[in-house]
Structure formats: structure tokens, C-alpha cells
Amino acid sequence: MIRKYLLPLLAVFGLGFAVLTVVSGSKTIPPAMPFVDPTSPPFVSSVAGTGIVEANTENIAIGTLVPGVISEIYVSVGDKVKSGDMLFRLDDRDLKAQLAVRQAALRVTNTNVKVAKASLSDLENQLALAERITDRRAISVEELDRRRFAVQIARAKLAQAKADIVSAKAQVNETAINLDRILVRAPVDGEVLQLKIHPGEYAPAGITQTPLVLLGNVEPLNVRVDVDENDAWRVRPGAPAVAFLRGNREISTDLEFVRFEPYVIPKKSLTGDSIERVDTRVLQVIYSIKQAGLPVFAGQQMDVYIEAIDNTQNNG
């Protein structure tokens, strides 16, 4: 009896198990949800770009005219500065010493003038005495000439001493100017964005890899948007744009067109490598962030969408 039903039973179980396998095997994998929601273009047709937030004066990398060791820094990071405010000063001991020497030299030339004046007066006096003598036998022509020339020489010496004063004054002035040149001042109103120097550090003249002081006016901030050269033709001047903060698509702001950067540059990959990879060239469009109080800093990246011409219709 059991034997009779064994095979059909086995078959039923087999089929059942197969159906079970099919059902359990056909489960679809649920999608891994994004960690934060990606931004979505707010326009029907738009050009997307990566924007870097920067100061409206652009970020000014302050340099120094002369190299030297930094002795004093007058600002700290985040300070608001006015145009002309002192930023930092290089070591000035050598220049101060030079100033003292040159001021002393100036005083010497001043006294030299007095000496020359006195000497001239003396010789003029002697010449006058000799000229008052009418008796030609009492003084020789030669003697008279000698005295005349002596006066002329003394006059010339006085002139030279006076010229020396001018020269010494100029030298003092030069040192004073040099002293002023090692005092670096803010060229614009703005905020200290970066301060990469400390008293005692050597500040080389010329372009440094990290700026000594990064300065810029951050009210309002600008966004420098990289647009692929292939899409550049779609961007019209003055086109409205919206920027999204990375990491939170809820934080966005309308942008106001400022200008095109007229020269198209090679795009820099932000891989952090010292050698940048050149991908393509990008048109840079400068926009201004109008909204105040946005939690955004200079140097931050933003996703920007610029309203643009539809590319599928005009692309032929």
C-alpha cells in the first residue's frame, strides 16, 4: 500500500520543494537607498556645473616683496581687515641698524656743511683783507690769486657738503621705505581666510604653493562655476542659476550672474594630487550668492544648475 503511493508522494514533495525554491529564489533585492538625496535640477533644461565658493574680490594670496623671517603678525584667521591695515612684518633689525647708520651719516654731512661754511667764511675774510691792501708791494699777485682760488674751492666744498646732505637724506629715506616695504598691508577690505605663517618662519618672495595670507571680501560670496566646454554654448549671460549645498539638498540658494571668465581654462581634477590631471577645458561663470546667512564657506564645493538652452533640439 505504502509502496504504491511512495513514488507519487515523492513526486508531489519534489514538485512542492521545486516551487518553494522558485519562490524563494525570485525575491528581488531592495535597492540600497542613497545616504543623502542627490540634487535634482530645478529647471526644465539646465547646464550642471561644479561651483567653488570664493570671495567676491577673488581669493587674494598675499605675498611679500622681500624675503625674510617674519617677526610680527597683526591679524588672526577670520579677522575683518580694512584696506591698508597691517597684516605682518618681516624682521627689520638690519634695516633699523642701517637707518641709524644713515641718520648718523646725515648728521655728519650736516656738520660738514657747517665746517665748509666756516672754512669759506675764513677764506673769504682772508681774501677780503688781501684785496683791501692797495700797496702792490705788500702782497704778491700770486698770493692774491691763491686766496681767490682758495675761496672758490671752499665754495665748491660747501656745495658738495650740501649735496652730501641731499644724498644722505635720500639714503635715510630709502631705508625708511625699505622698512615700510617689509610691513605687509591689506590691499582691500576683507576677511583673513587663511593664515599659514607664524612669527619666526621664513617668508619667501614670489609665488608660494600655499599663500602666506589668503585674503578676500566674503560679503557677498561668489561661486565660480565650471561648465564643460561642450556645454558652454548653452549658457547665456545673465541666466538664472541655483546652487545646492553638498550633503543637504534642502539648503539651496538663487544665484545672481556676475560675469563670464573670458578665458576657458583646463579643468583641474580635485584629486588632491600634486600633479593635476587635465580632463577637458571648462568655461568659468561667476555667480554671486545673494542669500545671507547661508552656512557656506569660501573654498566649499556646490552643485550648480544654470538654466540653459535645450541641447537635444539644437544639437542637430
Next chain:
Amino acid sequence: MNFIALKMLIGDRAKYLGIVMGLTFASLLITQQSAIFLGLMTRTFGFLTDTTLPDIWVMDPKVQYIDDLKPLKETEVLRVRGVEGVAWAVPMYKGLLKARLPNGTFQTCNVVGLDDETLIGGPPQMLQGKLSDLRRSDAIIVDSFSVRDKLARVMPDGRREPLKIGDTMELNDHRAVVVGICKVTRTFQSQPVIYTTYSRATVFAPRERKLMTFVLVNAKPGQDSHVLCQRIQQGTGLAAYTRDEFKKLTVRYFMKYTGIPINFGVTVVLGFIVGIAIAGQTFHNFTLDNLRYFGTLKAMGATDWTLLRMILLQAAMVGSIGYGIGVGAASVFGTLSGNTELSFRFPWQLLAVSATAVTLICAASAALSMWKVIRLEPAIVFKS
């Protein structure tokens, strides 16, 4: 009559078992081999099975299948974002990088770089750790198979110590810290899968001018994916496929350029032939043996139609038993091999295909027998 037919069938136990065995074997062979074949083909796009969030994959127009890596310029993601109807587009890096294991050997790994901000395209299931842990420095997420196997640490005594959270490894001379373990669908090449962020992947990767492999795109609500694909192709000159199209593209490549389909096809056909040979022949013999009973029935006035129904019933009986046991055995095999390297995929279509094959075998066998019975003279009973 039906009862007599079944009695006749079960009564001859040796033949009964023989037919059922033949059909079971055929059904098992066809089902199991097709399932392995389907499993292998599914593995070719295993990565696409896992990454279900994006609707559309944008890539270089010359890409032939999922592991055919032809990177794009990084600005292409911006261009794709600018196409009308795109809700979002994020970059993805996919590449093969060398991992140096603590015992000094090298292992090529499939490294997937996810968009730094959104981490879109991540693994479907995290076993340990969180996807957001990728935000930590040098962080990577490793799949659960290779943690125990290819990336495991071999101890001095030969034990294999699985990779744990917090362990470090070397990826292309860069330090990487395991912050999570995920479960992924196995891929064709079965290389370890390592998830990290896009920017970190570009640091790990050898210096190349182009690094972005895919742009993952989602359409705006109400936007037809196929139309959007065309628009992306038109607007950017890149290839855009929906997930299913990309799967098909991948499978087509493997079908065309590997011997896998021929190999398995031959086995399946062999199973079919073996089924026909064994089951058909045994069934035929069985009918021949019972020919005199049929003759008797015919002599007693049973119509041809009744006899045909009896044979069909017998064929259906052995067919369904053989089929049931066959697919059951294939499923057991599949379940047992679930945790091994063997691929096994059993969709309902396969159940239907296998049923059709068994039905065909049974029909062929029954047809032979029916021919005999119809031509049967009732007088045969009185011979011999």
C-alpha cells in the same frame, strides 16, 4: 478503465521504476544544467542585480558588457545632469585594483567607487557596519564571501582568519581600513568586491587621465526611461542603457564570445535525448508487454479511444512522477550547493521549460505505443 490502466502500470514494477527513473533523470539533467547555466548568466550581471537604485547607466559607447571598463571624463557627469528629464546623475568608479594581502600575495579586486556625497550604488545588504561609515578616512566595505575566502588572513599554522572590521589592507600601495562587510550577488569572475567612495577610489587607482566608469542616472518622475536614454545619447554622445538593457547587453556578450551556452546547451539536449531514449524505449517495451491485455480489452469491446486514453493516462502518470522527483532533486541539489561557488538559479520559467520537455518525451513515447495499440488486432490474444 483508468484503474485498470494504473494497475497495469504499477503491476510491472521493474518497468514502472525504469520509466520513472528515465524521466526523473531527464528532468533532473535538463533542470539542473539549465539552472546552472542561468545561474552563470545571472552572475555576469551580478553587479547590476545588486545596484537597483539607478534607472539608467551611462557609459562609453564602446562598452560591450559590465566588466568592459572604458572610463569617461569626469565632466561628463555634469553634462548628463544637464540633460532634460534627468532627476539626478552621480559618478561611479569601477575598476580592478591589486590588493596586497598580509602574507605577501596579491589579489585583484573589483573596486567600486560611490559618489562621495550620496553614496549611490552601494551594496544592497550590509552584514556589519553601515554604508555611511565610508565617510571615514581610508574606509572600504568588503563583501562577505571574500572576507572568509580570498581576502582572509592565512595564519602561520595554516588557519584562515576572516577579515574583520577595523583590519587594514593595502590597495595599490594605499592604506585601506575595512569599516563594513556587505552581502553581494556573486559575479562571473568572483573577484572580491570592495566598495569605497569615488574620490578615494581615484586615489587608489593608478594615475589615468579618465577615471569615471559609469554615470548613474535616475529619471524624473513620469519620464520614460527609454526616451531619456535616447535624449542622453543625443545630448552627450555617450551610450545610455536602462538596467535591463545593460543586463541584456552583458548576457549577449557572454553568449556570443564564450562557449558557455553551447556547452550547457549540449548537456541539456543530451538530457533530453537520454530521456527519450530510456523512458521512450522502456514505455514502448512496457506497452508491447501489455499488448495482449490491450488486445483483450479491445476484444471485449473497448474502443480505440478508450485504449488511447489509458495509454495517455499511463504516460501522464509516469511523466508527472518523473518530473516531480526530477525537479525536486534539482532543487535539493541547488539548495545544497547554495553556499558554494556553484551558481544555481531557478526561475519559474525553468519549471515550465522542464515540464514541456518531459511532456514532449512522454508524448513521443506515448505516440509510439498508441500506434501499436491502434494497429492491434484483437485476435492477437488468441495467438501464442
